[in-house]
Every structure is written in C-alpha cells, then in structure tokens.
Amino acid sequence: xxxxxxxxxxxxxxxxxxxxxxxxxxxxxxxxxxxxxxxxxxxxxxxxxxxxxxxxxxxxxxxxxxxxxxxxxxxxxxxxxxxxxxxxxxxxxxxxxxxxxxxxxxxxxxxxxxxxxxxxxxxxxxxxxxxxxxxxxxxxxxxxxxxxxxx
Numbered sequence: 435x436x437x438x439x440x441x442x443x444x445x446x447x448x449x450x451x452x453x454x455x456x457x458x459x460x461x462x463x464x465x466x467x468x469x470x471x472x473x474x475x476x477x478x479x480x481x482x483x484x485x486x487x488x489x490x491x492x493x494x495x496x497x498x499x500x501x502x503x504x505x506x507x508x509x510x511x512x513x514x515x516x517x518x519x520x521x522x523x524x525x526x527x528x529x530x531x532x533x534x535x536x537x538x539x540x541x542x543x544x545x546x547x548x549x550x551x552x553x554x555x556x557x558x559x560x561x562x563x564x565x566x567x568x569x570x571x572x573x574x575x576x577x578x579x580x581x582x583x584x585x
Contacts, residue, residue, distance in 0.1 A: 493523045502532050
C-alpha cells in the first residue's frame with residue numbers, strides 16, 4: 435500500500451472512484467446474471483408445463499381407449515423439440531403406457547407431480563384428466579444443453 439500513500443490526493447480519489455465503480459459494476463452484473471438465470475428457468479418451466487398439458491390432453495383419450503399406438507404418435511411430435519430426451523404417459527397404476535425417447539426411466543423420477551432439477555436435467559410430472567376423472571400421468575425429461583444456450 436506504499437504506492438497508494440505516495441499518490442497525490444487527485445490520484446487517490448481516482449483510484450477510490452475506480453474501485454467503487456468496479457465493485458458497483460460487479461454487483462450489478464451479478465444481480466443481472468442471477469435475474470436472467472432465474473427468468474430463464476421460469477420460462478423453461480412454463481414452456482414444459484404448457485407442452486405437458488397439451489400432450490396429456492391429447493393422450494387422455496388414447497389412455498382411456500387403451501390405444502398405445504396413438505399415444506406414441508402424439509409423443510412422437512416431440513421430435514421437433516431436441517431438448518426433450520424422454521417423455522412418457524403412464525396409467526394411474528404407474529405402468530408406462532407409451533413413451534418417447536430412450537427406454538430408460540428419467541433421471542430422478544418420482545411419483546410426485548411437479549418439476550425437479552437433476553444436474554442438467556429438468557424432470558416434469560403432471561397428472562391429466564378426462565371428463566374430470568384422473569386418466570394418467572405424463573412425464574418429460576429435458577436436458578439443459580439447448581434450453582439454457584441463451585444465457
């Protein structure tokens with residue numbers, strides 16, 4: 435700190451202002467990055483929720499009429515979403531009725547509805563109804579590689 439004490443008052447003021455500006459910019463940048471990250475997660479969660487709702491509504495009658503082929507075709511529309519690595523429609527007893535993607539169970543899949551993050555995966559589970567009666571569950575597993583590429 436000897437160099438600082440040897441500076442004239444004008445130099446000391448400049449150094450203090452530069453340090454204060456750098457700290458303020460770092461705090462503002464960190465806050466902005468945190469906000470953007472949380473906003474992106476919210477957008478991805480809302481998007482996957484809407485997508486799961488539409489798929490469940492379309493698959494409900496296939497489950498009721500035991501038409502697994504139609505349910506697989508509906509889930510096959512997820513090919514246009516490369517971030518979806520797995521999706522399934524399950525009967526109320528938990529057996530898989532139709533699935534899209536790999537033959538593996540999603541990372542960390544639980545029986546509870548809602549979403550969970552597991553590393554780079556977002557797993558979403560939601561029940562669906564037909565005529566007000568429970569018809570089944572739908573699950574989706576998204577990878578964050580393409581979803582979070584905008585951050």
